[in-house]
Amino acid sequence: MARNKYPEQTIKKILDTSLRLFSEKGYEQTTIQDIVHDLGMSKGAIYHHFKSKEEILLALGNHYYNDHAMFGNIKERDDLTGLEKIREIFVLQLSNQSKADMDVLTINIWKDPKFFMMDMKNNLTENPLAIMGMLEEGMADGSIRKQDAKCLAQVVLMLVNYWVLSPITGFSPEDLKTKIHYLRYFTDAIGLPVINDHVEQLAFEYFDRLAKAV
Amino acid sequence: MARNKYPEQTIKKILDTSLRLFSEKGYEQTTIQDIVHDLGMSKGAIYHHFKSKEEILLALGNHYYNDHAMFGNIKERDDLTGLEKIREIFVLQLSNQSKADMDVLTINIWKDPKFFMMDMKNNLTENPLAIMGMLEEGMADGSIRKQDAKCLAQVVLMLVNYWVLSPITGFSPEDLKTKIHYLRYFTDAIGLPVINDHVEQLAFEYFDRLAKAV
DNA sequence: AATATACATACCGTCGTTCGGTATTATAAG
């Protein structure tokens, strides 16, 4: 056995195993040997497909990021105001059960400093672009108060991903509920009332699932 | 030469050298050998005072955090409303020239994932406690709109330290001005109007100094 | 048949950490 007909399967196995181990023991605490051992393959296999350990982490990050391309279809719908489109993204993210299950399994990888910072970079640079268009639509159709769209996008993404769902402070259910409630106050105040009773309810349910897993 | 009479000087030298090297080359890229060489001492010296490389980083983090104890005197002043006390902290931070110079020299250490995450932990757990009292005062005396004080503290610290002064996106002057202006917009909107013309002006000057250094 | 690909294996260099040793200072009993 020296050459596989379907190397993509090998790549996927490497990524899956790495993600699991990184999440279980942390990125730095996971050695290439650990991955190799768990994988039942050799170092050569890994270093043939990835040029470094860090590149595996980057690949995992991109994998996550590609999820976000899921917004695509919402953008085009013309039965929704800009605000409603943003709200729909919240609903989608909060009710996507399979994604939630995945999140629960890999929750600890977000605690890794390198992964955390990489993700934060995405949420400050590329991800805002994905929702800026909808924000501007909302400002044009009057559903969102006029303001700097890029700033608004960055601030919201930041608060949702690193304050509410903070890998740093953890996920106690009461804490999460307080935060979502405050986020509602906050977004209402700045003229982006995305969080209504329905979204808040979905968030509560999502948080309960999350908290149970930690 | 085997035993020094004043080991604190050695500790200080280790910390100073480490901070400089970490900031110049990054934490991971700086080896203990590098520090030892720059220090003109031995590995034994370092490992006598610190039990690991990471503990040096932690010590540097705590050093920074202790700066924040500077708030102390503002808290006690009874000639200021709660809001004015918070504003005074902004003014103090923005006009402290020696601190600004230090910040410029060590700006790159904030780009290190480990240091970044450690600092963020402080700003989500301990640092909010330091300003919560003043926020609550402000809510009592009517200078700040009533809301969850802890949430408000966390959100403001987070946005100021990691969105406006983001080690991730960098420090272009125009960007910073846009952000400060937006920060003013939403702090006004949520009922914490800390940023007036004076603070905004100070921020601009601070940013120009910062941008020149990068 | 020739070449590129997909792995395996043995090995290397670096770096954080350890550990035995030594010189100096602090402590305290005589």
Add this chain to the structure above:
DNA sequence: CTTATAATACCGAACGACGGTATGTATATT
């Protein structure tokens, strides 16, 4: 004020783990 004892500050050689590489080999592609 000695002098014995202990604790501290530091040295530097060596270790061990780990990320990465070089070389080899079998299979798939062309």
